[in-house]
Amino acid sequence: MHTTPLDDRLRERLLLSRAAPGDRLMLADATLLAALDGSRALTPKERTALQQSPLTMRRFRQLALDRRAAGVKGSVTTAAPVPHHGRPGLVAANDASWHGSAGMLRAAASSGELDMLSTDDQFWALHFLPEGDGWQVVLKLAGEAPFAARLLRERTMLRVVDGGGAIVLQGRLDADGECEQPWPFATAPAPHFHMYGARFAVEPVAP
Structure with missing residues (x-):
């Protein structure tokens, strides 16, 4: 057939x-x-x-x-890419011209309540704080990030997306390098991320 x-x-x-x-x-x-x-x-x-x-x-x-x-020879191709935000520059951020950071939910975090995720470059952390029947999501920028001063000075609009491209949080950092909003999904954080490849990304929002 x-x-x-x-x-x-x-x-x-x-x-x-x-x-x-x-x-x-x-x-x-x-x-x-x-x-x-x-x-x-x-x-x-x-x-x-x-x-x-x-x-x-x-x-x-x-x-x-x-x-x-990344243009790696011999890489496996698949029929149709699912929307995701793995753009160049999301794997690691090591200079002031940051374009995004990516991370994933590790297997060890799959049991129990999820309280924190960090990006692979360790410059961003997502905290999940229980609040009523849901959660408050807090995005925290590490003070030692080489691009921290620029993002705080320019008050860059940021967003956190899951592996399917849905927006988890969007806003601007405050003076402490934090941005927080209520968790926008009915599913709890850990199972939600698992449904979308266990991936997430922090990225600047294009003007």
């Missing part, structure tokens, strides 16, 4: 969006990256774990997309 690109996209979306009770990241990034660059094939047990865990599948797909965006 021949399939069309639309068939492939629909099949992919169904696979990535399905839910599995108690799902968590089953394979480490190092294992998934080794499979992507061809340095080590997944074992039968690892392939089974990947196929049975939608969260791990989404993480594997995100790593493939990141490799493709």
Whole structure:
């Protein structure tokens, strides 16, 4: 049977969006990256774990997309990219010309209440404070970030997005380098991020 690109996209979306009770990241990034660059094939047990865990599948797909965006030879391509904010410059921020920072919810944070997430470059932290029936989200900029003075001086509009591109928080930093708003989703923070590849990003809002 021949399939069309639309068939492939629909099949992919169904696979990535399905839910599995108690799902968590089953394979480490190092294992998934080794499979992507061809340095080590997944074992039968690892392939089974990947196929049975939608969260791990989404993480594997995100790593493939990141490799493709970075122009890595031999990167795996997939049928249709899901909207995400893994633009160049989001992986690490190391100078005053910051364009964004990315982070992810680690497997260890998947149990219990989520109280904090940090970006991979450690320049941003997201705090989740229980408030009534929901949560207050606080974005905190590290004072040692090389671009901190510029963002505070220019009062740059910022937003935090999840792996699906939905806005978690948007606003400007106060004098203490913080911005806070109520958590905008009905689902609690940890399961919400898990539904969207366990990824998030902090980025400037274009004027």
